Amino acid sequence: MAGILFSFRKGRMSDMTDDVFMLGGKSLTSRIFVGTGKYPDNKLIPAVVKAAGAQVATVALRRVNWDSDEGNLTKFVPDGCTLLPNTSGARTAEEAVRIARLARAAGCGNWIKIEVIADQKYLMPDNDETLKATGILVRQGFVVFPYICPEVMCAKRLQEAGAAAVMPLGAPIGSNLGLRTRELLKILIDEIDVPVIVDAGIGAPSHAAEAMELGAAAVLLNTGISSARDPVGMAKAFGLAVRAGRLAYLSGLGPVSHAANASSPLTGFLDE
Protein backbone atom coordinates (compact mmCIF):
# COMPACT_ATOMS: atom_id res chain seq x y z
CA MET A 1 0.00 0.00 0.00
CA ALA A 2 2.88 2.38 0.80
CA GLY A 3 4.01 2.19 -2.81
CA ILE A 4 0.85 3.91 -4.03
CA LEU A 5 1.57 6.95 -1.85
CA PHE A 6 5.03 7.24 -3.39
CA SER A 7 3.66 7.20 -6.91
CA PHE A 8 1.62 10.31 -6.27
CA ARG A 9 4.63 12.29 -5.10
CA LYS A 10 6.06 14.97 -7.33
CA GLY A 11 9.49 14.38 -8.79
CA ARG A 12 11.16 11.43 -10.43
CA MET A 13 11.77 8.17 -8.66
CA SER A 14 14.46 6.89 -10.97
CA ASP A 15 17.13 6.46 -8.30
CA MET A 16 14.59 5.21 -5.71
CA THR A 17 16.59 6.69 -2.82
CA ASP A 18 13.26 7.70 -1.29
CA ASP A 19 11.92 4.19 -1.53
CA VAL A 20 12.74 3.17 2.03
CA PHE A 21 11.27 -0.05 3.26
CA MET A 22 10.42 -0.11 6.99
CA LEU A 23 10.52 -3.68 8.26
CA GLY A 24 10.62 -4.96 11.81
CA GLY A 25 11.94 -1.68 13.11
CA LYS A 26 14.70 -1.50 10.51
CA SER A 27 14.96 0.83 7.57
CA LEU A 28 16.00 -1.05 4.41
CA THR A 29 16.79 0.18 0.93
CA SER A 30 17.00 -3.22 -0.70
CA ARG A 31 14.00 -5.40 -1.44
CA ILE A 32 15.87 -8.58 -2.27
CA PHE A 33 16.45 -11.10 0.52
CA VAL A 34 18.73 -14.07 -0.13
CA GLY A 35 19.17 -17.52 1.38
CA THR A 36 22.46 -19.12 2.40
CA GLY A 37 21.75 -22.77 1.65
CA LYS A 38 22.73 -25.22 -1.09
CA TYR A 39 26.01 -23.51 -1.96
CA PRO A 40 29.03 -25.69 -2.83
CA ASP A 41 31.25 -23.29 -0.93
CA ASN A 42 30.12 -21.07 1.92
CA LYS A 43 32.52 -18.34 0.74
CA LEU A 44 29.99 -17.71 -2.06
CA ILE A 45 27.54 -16.40 0.53
CA PRO A 46 29.13 -12.98 1.16
CA ALA A 47 29.82 -12.64 -2.58
CA VAL A 48 26.17 -13.34 -3.40
CA VAL A 49 24.90 -10.96 -0.72
CA LYS A 50 27.11 -8.19 -2.10
CA ALA A 51 26.25 -8.85 -5.75
CA ALA A 52 22.52 -8.85 -5.05
CA GLY A 53 22.77 -5.82 -2.80
CA ALA A 54 20.84 -7.74 -0.17
CA GLN A 55 20.41 -6.40 3.33
CA VAL A 56 18.70 -9.50 4.73
CA ALA A 57 19.93 -13.11 4.54
CA THR A 58 18.21 -16.21 5.90
CA VAL A 59 20.08 -19.06 7.62
CA ALA A 60 18.72 -22.52 8.42
CA LEU A 61 19.54 -23.11 12.10
CA ARG A 62 19.41 -26.86 11.50
CA ARG A 63 22.57 -26.62 9.39
CA VAL A 64 24.58 -24.35 11.64
CA ASN A 65 27.48 -26.33 13.03
CA TRP A 66 28.42 -24.16 16.00
CA ASP A 67 31.57 -26.23 16.62
CA SER A 68 33.25 -25.28 13.40
CA ASP A 69 34.04 -21.93 11.79
CA GLU A 70 33.57 -23.42 8.35
CA GLY A 71 30.23 -24.96 9.29
CA ASN A 72 28.86 -21.90 11.07
CA LEU A 73 26.79 -20.32 8.32
CA THR A 74 26.06 -17.23 10.40
CA LYS A 75 29.73 -16.26 10.14
CA PHE A 76 29.43 -15.95 6.35
CA VAL A 77 26.66 -13.32 6.46
CA PRO A 78 28.47 -9.98 6.13
CA ASP A 79 28.18 -7.18 8.68
CA GLY A 80 25.51 -4.75 7.63
CA CYS A 81 23.31 -7.59 6.41
CA THR A 82 20.58 -8.55 8.90
CA LEU A 83 20.49 -12.20 9.82
CA LEU A 84 17.07 -13.80 9.48
CA PRO A 85 17.34 -17.30 11.00
CA ASN A 86 14.70 -19.75 9.84
CA THR A 87 13.12 -22.72 11.54
CA SER A 88 13.47 -25.07 8.57
CA GLY A 89 13.10 -28.69 9.67
CA ALA A 90 10.36 -27.82 12.16
CA ARG A 91 7.29 -29.97 11.62
CA THR A 92 5.18 -28.46 14.39
CA ALA A 93 4.68 -25.06 15.99
CA GLU A 94 6.43 -26.36 19.09
CA GLU A 95 9.59 -27.27 17.15
CA ALA A 96 9.55 -23.87 15.42
CA VAL A 97 9.28 -22.08 18.76
CA ARG A 98 12.20 -24.09 20.19
CA ILE A 99 14.39 -23.37 17.19
CA ALA A 100 13.56 -19.66 17.39
CA ARG A 101 14.56 -19.57 21.04
CA LEU A 102 17.76 -21.46 20.27
CA ALA A 103 18.58 -18.90 17.58
CA ARG A 104 18.05 -15.99 19.93
CA ALA A 105 20.04 -17.63 22.71
CA ALA A 106 22.89 -18.19 20.23
CA GLY A 107 23.07 -14.45 19.51
CA CYS A 108 21.27 -14.41 16.15
CA GLY A 109 19.02 -11.50 17.10
CA ASN A 110 15.26 -11.53 17.47
CA TRP A 111 14.18 -11.76 13.84
CA ILE A 112 12.85 -15.20 12.96
CA LYS A 113 11.40 -16.67 9.79
CA ILE A 114 8.92 -19.40 10.64
CA GLU A 115 9.05 -22.40 8.36
CA VAL A 116 6.83 -25.19 9.59
CA ILE A 117 6.80 -27.90 6.98
CA ALA A 118 5.23 -31.21 7.85
CA ASP A 119 5.22 -32.30 4.23
CA GLN A 120 8.66 -33.55 3.20
CA LYS A 121 7.53 -34.56 -0.29
CA TYR A 122 6.54 -31.13 -1.66
CA LEU A 123 7.78 -28.96 1.23
CA MET A 124 4.41 -27.23 1.57
CA PRO A 125 4.17 -25.10 4.72
CA ASP A 126 1.60 -25.91 7.38
CA ASN A 127 -0.36 -22.64 7.66
CA ASP A 128 -2.16 -23.64 10.87
CA GLU A 129 1.00 -24.53 12.77
CA THR A 130 2.69 -21.41 11.39
CA LEU A 131 -0.11 -19.25 12.78
CA LYS A 132 0.20 -20.96 16.16
CA ALA A 133 3.96 -20.43 16.28
CA THR A 134 3.59 -16.79 15.20
CA GLY A 135 1.26 -16.00 18.09
CA ILE A 136 3.62 -17.56 20.63
CA LEU A 137 6.78 -15.96 19.27
CA VAL A 138 5.30 -12.47 18.86
CA ARG A 139 4.30 -12.63 22.54
CA GLN A 140 7.88 -13.65 23.37
CA GLY A 141 9.23 -10.51 21.70
CA PHE A 142 10.37 -11.91 18.35
CA VAL A 143 10.02 -10.10 15.04
CA VAL A 144 8.19 -12.81 13.14
CA PHE A 145 8.24 -13.56 9.40
CA PRO A 146 5.88 -16.47 8.68
CA TYR A 147 6.31 -18.53 5.48
CA ILE A 148 2.90 -19.67 4.20
CA CYS A 149 0.84 -21.02 1.38
CA PRO A 150 -0.81 -17.86 -0.01
CA GLU A 151 -4.19 -17.97 1.70
CA VAL A 152 -5.76 -14.61 2.55
CA MET A 153 -7.62 -15.64 5.73
CA CYS A 154 -4.43 -17.08 7.17
CA ALA A 155 -2.53 -13.94 6.19
CA LYS A 156 -5.12 -11.74 7.93
CA ARG A 157 -4.86 -13.79 11.10
CA LEU A 158 -1.07 -13.59 10.98
CA GLN A 159 -1.33 -9.84 10.65
CA GLU A 160 -3.68 -9.68 13.64
CA ALA A 161 -1.30 -11.87 15.61
CA GLY A 162 1.47 -9.32 15.06
CA ALA A 163 3.58 -10.77 12.26
CA ALA A 164 6.05 -8.23 10.84
CA ALA A 165 5.26 -9.38 7.30
CA VAL A 166 3.78 -12.38 5.53
CA MET A 167 5.84 -14.55 3.19
CA PRO A 168 3.64 -16.38 0.71
CA LEU A 169 5.20 -18.89 -1.69
CA GLY A 170 5.31 -18.39 -5.44
CA ALA A 171 5.86 -22.11 -6.10
CA PRO A 172 7.31 -25.05 -4.09
CA ILE A 173 10.73 -24.60 -2.50
CA GLY A 174 13.51 -25.49 -4.91
CA SER A 175 11.22 -25.71 -7.93
CA ASN A 176 12.36 -22.53 -9.73
CA LEU A 177 8.88 -22.48 -11.30
CA GLY A 178 8.07 -18.80 -10.77
CA LEU A 179 4.82 -17.26 -9.56
CA ARG A 180 2.49 -20.23 -9.96
CA THR A 181 0.34 -18.73 -7.19
CA ARG A 182 0.16 -15.36 -8.94
CA GLU A 183 -3.60 -14.83 -8.53
CA LEU A 184 -3.45 -15.65 -4.82
CA LEU A 185 -0.44 -13.35 -4.35
CA LYS A 186 -2.37 -10.49 -5.92
CA ILE A 187 -5.17 -10.98 -3.40
CA LEU A 188 -2.72 -10.84 -0.51
CA ILE A 189 -0.98 -7.76 -1.89
CA ASP A 190 -4.33 -6.01 -2.18
CA GLU A 191 -5.80 -7.04 1.17
CA ILE A 192 -2.88 -7.33 3.59
CA ASP A 193 -1.39 -4.22 5.20
CA VAL A 194 1.89 -5.65 6.48
CA PRO A 195 4.58 -6.17 3.85
CA VAL A 196 4.01 -9.14 1.54
CA ILE A 197 7.36 -10.77 0.79
CA VAL A 198 7.18 -13.41 -1.94
CA ASP A 199 9.29 -16.37 -0.92
CA ALA A 200 10.07 -19.67 -2.70
CA GLY A 201 9.75 -20.68 -6.30
CA ILE A 202 11.49 -17.61 -7.71
CA GLY A 203 13.81 -19.21 -10.27
CA ALA A 204 14.58 -16.47 -12.74
CA PRO A 205 15.11 -12.70 -12.45
CA SER A 206 11.95 -12.22 -14.52
CA HIS A 207 9.97 -13.96 -11.76
CA ALA A 208 11.42 -11.57 -9.19
CA ALA A 209 10.61 -8.57 -11.38
CA GLU A 210 7.09 -9.90 -11.86
CA ALA A 211 6.56 -10.17 -8.09
CA MET A 212 7.72 -6.60 -7.60
CA GLU A 213 5.58 -5.34 -10.48
CA LEU A 214 2.56 -6.88 -8.76
CA GLY A 215 3.32 -4.79 -5.72
CA ALA A 216 5.15 -7.20 -3.43
CA ALA A 217 7.18 -5.43 -0.78
CA ALA A 218 10.20 -7.67 -1.35
CA VAL A 219 11.23 -11.13 -2.52
CA LEU A 220 13.26 -13.91 -0.91
CA LEU A 221 15.04 -16.54 -2.96
CA ASN A 222 17.74 -19.15 -2.50
CA THR A 223 17.67 -21.92 -5.11
CA GLY A 224 17.33 -19.50 -8.03
CA ILE A 225 20.80 -18.23 -7.19
CA SER A 226 22.43 -21.32 -5.68
CA SER A 227 21.50 -23.58 -8.61
CA ALA A 228 22.82 -21.17 -11.25
CA ARG A 229 26.06 -21.94 -13.05
CA ASP A 230 27.47 -18.59 -11.84
CA PRO A 231 25.69 -17.80 -8.56
CA VAL A 232 27.39 -14.41 -8.10
CA GLY A 233 26.45 -13.29 -11.61
CA MET A 234 22.91 -14.53 -11.08
CA ALA A 235 22.69 -12.71 -7.75
CA LYS A 236 23.56 -9.48 -9.51
CA ALA A 237 20.89 -10.17 -12.13
CA PHE A 238 18.29 -10.80 -9.43
CA GLY A 239 19.26 -7.58 -7.63
CA LEU A 240 18.76 -5.61 -10.82
CA ALA A 241 15.46 -7.37 -11.57
CA VAL A 242 14.05 -6.54 -8.14
CA ARG A 243 14.99 -2.90 -8.60
CA ALA A 244 13.53 -2.88 -12.12
CA GLY A 245 10.29 -4.46 -10.96
CA ARG A 246 9.97 -2.06 -8.04
CA LEU A 247 10.65 0.98 -10.24
CA ALA A 248 8.09 -0.31 -12.75
CA TYR A 249 5.53 -0.63 -9.97
CA LEU A 250 6.23 2.88 -8.66
CA SER A 251 6.13 4.33 -12.18
CA GLY A 252 2.67 2.87 -12.77
CA LEU A 253 2.60 0.11 -15.32
CA GLY A 254 0.40 0.77 -18.34
CA PRO A 255 -2.84 -1.16 -18.78
CA VAL A 256 -2.63 -4.56 -20.42
CA SER A 257 -4.60 -4.86 -23.63
CA HIS A 258 -5.51 -8.02 -25.47
CA ALA A 259 -6.33 -6.22 -28.68
CA ALA A 260 -4.35 -3.82 -30.81
CA ASN A 261 -4.99 -0.20 -29.84
CA ALA A 262 -4.80 2.72 -32.20
CA SER A 263 -2.89 5.55 -30.58
CA SER A 264 -5.85 7.92 -31.00
CA PRO A 265 -8.74 7.02 -28.76
CA LEU A 266 -11.90 5.79 -30.51
CA THR A 267 -14.05 8.63 -29.30
CA GLY A 268 -11.47 11.37 -29.68
CA PHE A 269 -13.40 12.80 -32.62
CA LEU A 270 -16.08 14.16 -30.23
CA ASP A 271 -13.59 16.58 -28.79
CA GLU A 272 -12.44 17.94 -32.13
Added chain:
Amino acid sequence: MGFYEYMEPYRNFDFQGFVGHVTDGDVLRALSKESLSPLDFLTLLSPRAAGHLEAMAVRAREITIRQFGRVIFMFAPLYLANYCVNRCAYCGFNAGNSIQRNALSLGQVEEEARAIAKTGMRDILFLTGESRKESSPDYMRDCVGVLKKYFANIALEVYPLETEEYKMLAGAGVDGFTMFQECYDEKRYAEVHLGGPKRNYRYRLDAPERACRAGMRCVNLGALLGLYEFTSEAFFTGLHVFYLQHRYDACDFAVSLPRLCPHIGSFEPYRAVTDREIVRNILALRLFLPRAGITVSTREKPAFRDHLIGLGVTKMSAGSSTEVGGYANHTTDDQFDVSDKRSVPEVLAAIRRKGWLPVFKDWQTLEKDAVV
Protein backbone atom coordinates in the same frame (compact mmCIF):
# COMPACT_ATOMS: atom_id res chain seq x y z
CA MET B 1 -3.44 -51.63 4.39
CA GLY B 2 0.28 -52.24 4.89
CA PHE B 3 3.01 -52.32 2.28
CA TYR B 4 2.56 -56.08 1.92
CA GLU B 5 -0.97 -55.50 0.61
CA TYR B 6 0.18 -52.53 -1.48
CA MET B 7 2.69 -54.81 -3.23
CA GLU B 8 -0.08 -57.24 -4.21
CA PRO B 9 -0.59 -56.04 -7.84
CA TYR B 10 3.16 -56.50 -8.39
CA ARG B 11 3.64 -59.80 -6.58
CA ASN B 12 3.19 -61.95 -9.64
CA PHE B 13 4.15 -59.20 -12.06
CA ASP B 14 6.18 -60.33 -15.03
CA PHE B 15 9.15 -58.01 -14.50
CA GLN B 16 11.29 -59.65 -17.14
CA GLY B 17 8.41 -59.49 -19.63
CA PHE B 18 7.76 -55.80 -18.95
CA VAL B 19 11.38 -54.68 -19.15
CA GLY B 20 11.88 -56.86 -22.21
CA HIS B 21 9.21 -54.87 -24.08
CA VAL B 22 10.33 -51.37 -23.07
CA THR B 23 11.11 -49.26 -26.15
CA ASP B 24 13.30 -46.17 -26.57
CA GLY B 25 10.03 -44.20 -26.92
CA ASP B 26 8.86 -45.47 -23.53
CA VAL B 27 12.11 -44.35 -21.90
CA LEU B 28 11.99 -40.91 -23.51
CA ARG B 29 8.35 -40.48 -22.48
CA ALA B 30 9.17 -41.36 -18.87
CA LEU B 31 12.16 -39.00 -18.97
CA SER B 32 10.06 -36.09 -20.15
CA LYS B 33 7.47 -36.36 -17.37
CA GLU B 34 7.61 -34.07 -14.37
CA SER B 35 6.08 -36.60 -12.05
CA LEU B 36 6.79 -40.31 -12.61
CA SER B 37 4.54 -43.26 -11.85
CA PRO B 38 5.90 -46.54 -10.45
CA LEU B 39 5.83 -48.08 -13.94
CA ASP B 40 7.77 -45.09 -15.32
CA PHE B 41 10.34 -45.84 -12.59
CA LEU B 42 10.45 -49.47 -13.72
CA THR B 43 10.90 -48.28 -17.33
CA LEU B 44 13.94 -46.27 -16.26
CA LEU B 45 15.36 -49.27 -14.40
CA SER B 46 15.07 -51.46 -17.49
CA PRO B 47 18.08 -52.44 -19.61
CA ARG B 48 16.62 -50.34 -22.47
CA ALA B 49 17.18 -47.23 -20.32
CA ALA B 50 20.90 -48.03 -20.34
CA GLY B 51 21.00 -46.43 -23.79
CA HIS B 52 19.71 -43.14 -22.31
CA LEU B 53 21.92 -42.93 -19.26
CA GLU B 54 23.47 -39.58 -20.13
CA ALA B 55 20.07 -37.91 -20.62
CA MET B 56 18.89 -39.40 -17.32
CA ALA B 57 22.04 -38.14 -15.62
CA VAL B 58 21.57 -34.58 -16.89
CA ARG B 59 18.06 -34.50 -15.49
CA ALA B 60 18.98 -36.21 -12.23
CA ARG B 61 21.81 -33.78 -11.66
CA GLU B 62 19.56 -30.78 -12.31
CA ILE B 63 16.95 -32.03 -9.83
CA THR B 64 19.60 -32.79 -7.20
CA ILE B 65 21.17 -29.35 -7.45
CA ARG B 66 17.77 -27.65 -7.15
CA GLN B 67 16.40 -29.80 -4.35
CA PHE B 68 19.52 -30.39 -2.28
CA GLY B 69 22.22 -28.10 -3.61
CA ARG B 70 25.79 -29.13 -4.30
CA VAL B 71 26.08 -30.66 -0.84
CA ILE B 72 26.85 -34.12 0.54
CA PHE B 73 25.75 -35.02 4.06
CA MET B 74 28.43 -36.95 5.92
CA PHE B 75 27.93 -39.70 8.49
CA ALA B 76 29.84 -42.46 10.21
CA PRO B 77 28.61 -45.94 11.14
CA LEU B 78 29.34 -47.33 14.60
CA TYR B 79 28.73 -51.02 15.34
CA LEU B 80 27.80 -51.26 19.00
CA ALA B 81 27.46 -55.04 19.12
CA ASN B 82 27.63 -58.03 16.80
CA TYR B 83 25.85 -60.72 18.84
CA CYS B 84 23.27 -62.18 16.52
CA VAL B 85 20.76 -65.01 16.68
CA ASN B 86 19.98 -65.05 12.97
CA ARG B 87 21.46 -67.27 10.32
CA CYS B 88 21.56 -65.11 7.21
CA ALA B 89 23.46 -66.86 4.46
CA TYR B 90 25.16 -63.68 3.23
CA CYS B 91 26.21 -61.98 6.48
CA GLY B 92 29.47 -62.00 8.38
CA PHE B 93 27.60 -61.86 11.71
CA ASN B 94 25.71 -65.11 10.91
CA ALA B 95 25.08 -66.96 14.21
CA GLY B 96 26.76 -69.98 12.63
CA ASN B 97 30.04 -68.13 11.99
CA SER B 98 32.69 -68.47 14.66
CA ILE B 99 33.78 -64.89 14.99
CA GLN B 100 34.73 -62.75 17.92
CA ARG B 101 31.49 -61.40 19.45
CA ASN B 102 31.39 -58.20 21.45
CA ALA B 103 29.05 -55.52 22.74
CA LEU B 104 30.62 -52.19 23.64
CA SER B 105 30.41 -51.02 27.20
CA LEU B 106 29.20 -47.44 27.68
CA GLY B 107 32.79 -46.44 28.39
CA GLN B 108 33.87 -47.98 25.10
CA VAL B 109 30.97 -46.28 23.28
CA GLU B 110 32.28 -42.99 24.61
CA GLU B 111 35.83 -43.76 23.42
CA GLU B 112 34.55 -44.65 19.96
CA ALA B 113 32.30 -41.57 19.83
CA ARG B 114 35.18 -39.32 20.81
CA ALA B 115 37.40 -40.83 18.12
CA ILE B 116 34.74 -40.41 15.43
CA ALA B 117 33.75 -36.88 16.50
CA LYS B 118 37.42 -35.89 16.29
CA THR B 119 37.23 -36.39 12.52
CA GLY B 120 34.49 -33.74 12.36
CA MET B 121 31.56 -36.10 12.01
CA ARG B 122 28.35 -34.97 13.69
CA ASP B 123 25.98 -37.60 12.27
CA ILE B 124 26.24 -41.16 13.60
CA LEU B 125 24.49 -44.35 12.51
CA PHE B 126 24.66 -47.05 15.18
CA LEU B 127 24.22 -50.72 14.32
CA THR B 128 23.75 -53.95 16.20
CA GLY B 129 23.16 -57.57 15.33
CA GLU B 130 19.89 -59.14 16.42
CA SER B 131 20.07 -60.05 20.08
CA ARG B 132 17.50 -58.84 22.57
CA LYS B 133 19.76 -60.20 25.27
CA GLU B 134 23.05 -58.52 24.34
CA SER B 135 21.77 -55.41 22.51
CA SER B 136 18.34 -54.67 23.90
CA PRO B 137 16.42 -51.44 23.22
CA ASP B 138 17.40 -50.32 26.74
CA TYR B 139 21.06 -50.88 25.90
CA MET B 140 20.55 -48.84 22.74
CA ARG B 141 18.90 -46.06 24.75
CA ASP B 142 21.85 -45.98 27.15
CA CYS B 143 24.27 -45.79 24.22
CA VAL B 144 22.25 -42.92 22.73
CA GLY B 145 22.67 -41.08 26.01
CA VAL B 146 26.43 -41.19 25.42
CA LEU B 147 26.28 -40.49 21.68
CA LYS B 148 24.15 -37.37 22.22
CA LYS B 149 27.13 -35.71 23.82
CA TYR B 150 29.11 -35.95 20.58
CA PHE B 151 26.64 -36.02 17.69
CA ALA B 152 23.85 -33.75 16.45
CA ASN B 153 22.16 -36.46 14.36
CA ILE B 154 21.72 -40.05 15.58
CA ALA B 155 20.26 -42.83 13.45
CA LEU B 156 19.85 -46.54 14.12
CA GLU B 157 20.16 -49.65 11.97
CA VAL B 158 19.15 -52.55 14.17
CA TYR B 159 16.74 -55.49 14.18
CA PRO B 160 12.99 -54.75 13.82
CA LEU B 161 11.46 -53.27 16.95
CA GLU B 162 7.94 -52.51 18.15
CA THR B 163 6.41 -49.05 17.57
CA GLU B 164 6.63 -48.28 21.30
CA GLU B 165 10.32 -49.13 21.30
CA TYR B 166 10.95 -46.83 18.33
CA LYS B 167 9.00 -44.11 20.20
CA MET B 168 11.15 -44.62 23.27
CA LEU B 169 14.34 -44.35 21.23
CA ALA B 170 13.05 -41.31 19.31
CA GLY B 171 12.32 -39.68 22.65
CA ALA B 172 15.85 -40.53 23.77
CA GLY B 173 17.33 -38.64 20.81
CA VAL B 174 17.29 -40.94 17.79
CA ASP B 175 16.10 -39.04 14.72
CA GLY B 176 16.86 -41.54 11.95
CA PHE B 177 15.96 -45.11 11.12
CA THR B 178 17.67 -47.34 8.58
CA MET B 179 16.52 -50.78 7.62
CA PHE B 180 17.31 -52.90 4.62
CA GLN B 181 14.60 -55.37 3.73
CA GLU B 182 17.52 -57.27 2.13
CA CYS B 183 15.17 -59.01 -0.29
CA TYR B 184 11.60 -58.09 -1.29
CA ASP B 185 10.93 -61.42 -3.00
CA GLU B 186 9.34 -63.59 -0.30
CA LYS B 187 10.50 -66.91 -1.69
CA ARG B 188 14.11 -65.82 -2.10
CA TYR B 189 13.97 -64.12 1.32
CA ALA B 190 13.13 -67.48 2.90
CA GLU B 191 16.03 -69.12 1.02
CA VAL B 192 18.67 -66.76 2.39
CA HIS B 193 17.35 -66.29 5.92
CA LEU B 194 17.89 -69.75 7.30
CA GLY B 195 17.20 -69.27 11.00
CA GLY B 196 16.22 -66.79 13.68
CA PRO B 197 13.56 -64.09 14.05
CA LYS B 198 14.73 -62.45 10.82
CA ARG B 199 12.93 -65.23 8.96
CA ASN B 200 9.75 -63.26 9.67
CA TYR B 201 9.48 -61.40 6.35
CA ARG B 202 6.39 -59.35 7.17
CA TYR B 203 7.61 -58.16 10.55
CA ARG B 204 10.70 -56.75 8.92
CA LEU B 205 8.74 -55.34 5.95
CA ASP B 206 6.46 -53.40 8.31
CA ALA B 207 9.25 -52.04 10.52
CA PRO B 208 9.80 -48.84 8.51
CA GLU B 209 6.08 -48.06 8.84
CA ARG B 210 6.28 -48.60 12.61
CA ALA B 211 9.25 -46.22 12.72
CA CYS B 212 7.30 -43.58 10.74
CA ARG B 213 4.34 -43.92 13.13
CA ALA B 214 6.71 -43.60 16.08
CA GLY B 215 7.80 -40.20 14.78
CA MET B 216 11.25 -40.99 13.40
CA ARG B 217 12.28 -37.95 11.33
CA CYS B 218 14.26 -39.79 8.66
CA VAL B 219 13.67 -43.24 7.26
CA ASN B 220 16.28 -44.90 5.02
CA LEU B 221 15.47 -48.09 3.11
CA GLY B 222 17.27 -50.44 0.78
CA ALA B 223 17.54 -53.92 -0.63
CA LEU B 224 20.81 -55.84 -0.55
CA LEU B 225 21.48 -55.72 -4.27
CA GLY B 226 22.75 -58.98 -5.64
CA LEU B 227 20.70 -61.18 -3.30
CA TYR B 228 18.08 -61.53 -6.01
CA GLU B 229 17.08 -60.07 -9.40
CA PHE B 230 18.30 -56.48 -9.68
CA THR B 231 15.33 -54.88 -11.51
CA SER B 232 12.52 -56.10 -9.28
CA GLU B 233 14.44 -55.48 -6.05
CA ALA B 234 15.38 -51.94 -7.09
CA PHE B 235 11.75 -51.40 -8.10
CA PHE B 236 10.30 -52.59 -4.79
CA THR B 237 12.71 -50.41 -2.85
CA GLY B 238 11.52 -47.32 -4.71
CA LEU B 239 7.91 -48.43 -4.39
CA HIS B 240 8.35 -48.87 -0.63
CA VAL B 241 9.48 -45.25 -0.27
CA PHE B 242 6.71 -44.09 -2.62
CA TYR B 243 4.13 -45.88 -0.45
CA LEU B 244 5.50 -44.53 2.85
CA GLN B 245 6.06 -41.00 1.53
CA HIS B 246 2.38 -40.77 0.64
CA ARG B 247 1.20 -41.92 4.07
CA TYR B 248 3.82 -40.29 6.31
CA ASP B 249 4.53 -36.99 4.67
CA ALA B 250 6.32 -35.63 7.73
CA CYS B 251 9.16 -38.15 7.30
CA ASP B 252 12.27 -37.54 5.25
CA PHE B 253 13.05 -40.60 3.16
CA ALA B 254 16.27 -41.91 1.69
CA VAL B 255 17.43 -44.97 -0.19
CA SER B 256 20.69 -46.84 0.14
CA LEU B 257 22.08 -49.17 -2.50
CA PRO B 258 24.15 -51.72 -0.61
CA ARG B 259 25.75 -54.13 -3.02
CA LEU B 260 26.79 -57.65 -1.98
CA CYS B 261 30.49 -57.94 -1.60
CA PRO B 262 32.81 -60.57 -0.07
CA HIS B 263 32.87 -61.51 3.59
CA ILE B 264 33.69 -64.40 5.92
CA GLY B 265 31.49 -67.21 4.63
CA SER B 266 31.75 -66.64 0.86
CA PHE B 267 28.12 -66.20 -0.20
CA GLU B 268 27.74 -66.05 -3.97
CA PRO B 269 25.36 -63.34 -5.24
CA TYR B 270 22.31 -64.44 -7.28
CA ARG B 271 23.78 -62.30 -10.05
CA ALA B 272 26.45 -59.69 -9.49
CA VAL B 273 25.08 -56.17 -9.90
CA THR B 274 27.17 -54.05 -12.25
CA ASP B 275 28.38 -50.48 -11.82
CA ARG B 276 26.10 -49.44 -14.70
CA GLU B 277 23.12 -50.91 -12.89
CA ILE B 278 23.97 -49.02 -9.71
CA VAL B 279 24.17 -45.78 -11.71
CA ARG B 280 20.89 -46.55 -13.48
CA ASN B 281 19.31 -47.22 -10.09
CA ILE B 282 20.51 -43.90 -8.65
CA LEU B 283 19.34 -41.90 -11.68
CA ALA B 284 15.95 -43.61 -11.83
CA LEU B 285 15.44 -43.05 -8.09
CA ARG B 286 16.29 -39.39 -8.37
CA LEU B 287 13.73 -38.90 -11.14
CA PHE B 288 11.03 -40.99 -9.44
CA LEU B 289 11.56 -39.60 -5.91
CA PRO B 290 12.97 -36.07 -6.31
CA ARG B 291 12.90 -35.41 -2.58
CA ALA B 292 14.36 -38.69 -1.34
CA GLY B 293 17.97 -38.82 -0.22
CA ILE B 294 20.38 -41.33 -1.77
CA THR B 295 23.12 -42.79 0.40
CA VAL B 296 26.29 -44.50 -0.76
CA SER B 297 28.49 -46.22 1.81
CA THR B 298 32.11 -47.28 1.86
CA ARG B 299 31.17 -50.66 0.40
CA GLU B 300 31.82 -48.99 -2.93
CA LYS B 301 35.28 -48.23 -4.33
CA PRO B 302 36.72 -44.70 -3.99
CA ALA B 303 36.74 -43.72 -7.66
CA PHE B 304 33.24 -45.07 -8.22
CA ARG B 305 31.87 -43.22 -5.18
CA ASP B 306 33.43 -39.99 -6.36
CA HIS B 307 31.83 -40.34 -9.79
CA LEU B 308 28.43 -40.77 -8.17
CA ILE B 309 28.61 -37.30 -6.62
CA GLY B 310 26.52 -35.11 -8.88
CA LEU B 311 24.37 -37.96 -10.15
CA GLY B 312 21.89 -37.83 -7.28
CA VAL B 313 23.80 -38.99 -4.20
CA THR B 314 23.14 -36.85 -1.14
CA LYS B 315 24.78 -38.74 1.74
CA MET B 316 28.08 -40.58 2.17
CA SER B 317 29.94 -42.26 4.98
CA ALA B 318 33.69 -41.89 5.41
CA GLY B 319 36.46 -43.43 7.46
CA SER B 320 34.10 -46.31 8.26
CA SER B 321 34.71 -49.35 10.38
CA THR B 322 32.38 -52.36 10.22
CA GLU B 323 33.80 -54.17 13.22
CA VAL B 324 32.38 -53.59 16.67
CA GLY B 325 33.92 -50.25 17.64
CA GLY B 326 36.94 -50.12 15.40
CA TYR B 327 37.73 -46.41 15.73
CA ALA B 328 39.34 -46.47 19.16
CA ASN B 329 39.39 -50.19 19.93
CA HIS B 330 39.82 -53.15 17.60
CA THR B 331 38.04 -56.19 19.01
CA THR B 332 36.23 -58.12 16.28
CA ASP B 333 36.15 -58.88 12.57
CA ASP B 334 34.36 -56.72 10.00
CA GLN B 335 30.77 -57.44 9.02
CA PHE B 336 31.77 -56.80 5.40
CA ASP B 337 34.85 -55.51 3.64
CA VAL B 338 35.05 -51.77 3.30
CA SER B 339 36.20 -50.90 -0.22
CA ASP B 340 36.71 -47.18 0.35
CA LYS B 341 39.37 -47.15 3.01
CA ARG B 342 40.20 -43.47 2.62
CA SER B 343 40.41 -41.37 5.75
CA VAL B 344 37.76 -38.77 6.46
CA PRO B 345 39.96 -35.83 5.32
CA GLU B 346 40.70 -37.68 2.06
CA VAL B 347 37.01 -38.23 1.33
CA LEU B 348 36.15 -34.64 2.21
CA ALA B 349 38.90 -33.42 -0.14
CA ALA B 350 37.53 -35.62 -2.92
CA ILE B 351 34.05 -34.17 -2.44
CA ARG B 352 35.41 -30.63 -2.54
CA ARG B 353 37.44 -31.39 -5.68
CA LYS B 354 34.16 -32.26 -7.37
CA GLY B 355 32.85 -28.81 -6.43
CA TRP B 356 30.54 -30.14 -3.74
CA LEU B 357 30.37 -29.16 -0.06
CA PRO B 358 30.47 -31.75 2.75
CA VAL B 359 27.84 -30.92 5.39
CA PHE B 360 28.04 -32.45 8.84
CA LYS B 361 24.87 -31.37 10.53
CA ASP B 362 21.25 -31.36 9.44
CA TRP B 363 19.23 -31.23 12.66
CA GLN B 364 19.72 -31.36 16.41
CA THR B 365 17.65 -32.57 19.33
CA LEU B 366 15.49 -29.74 20.62
CA GLU B 367 15.53 -29.85 24.38
CA LYS B 368 12.61 -28.38 26.29
CA ASP B 369 14.02 -25.24 27.80
CA ALA B 370 13.02 -23.97 31.21
CA VAL B 371 12.51 -20.35 30.19
CA VAL B 372 9.02 -19.79 28.80
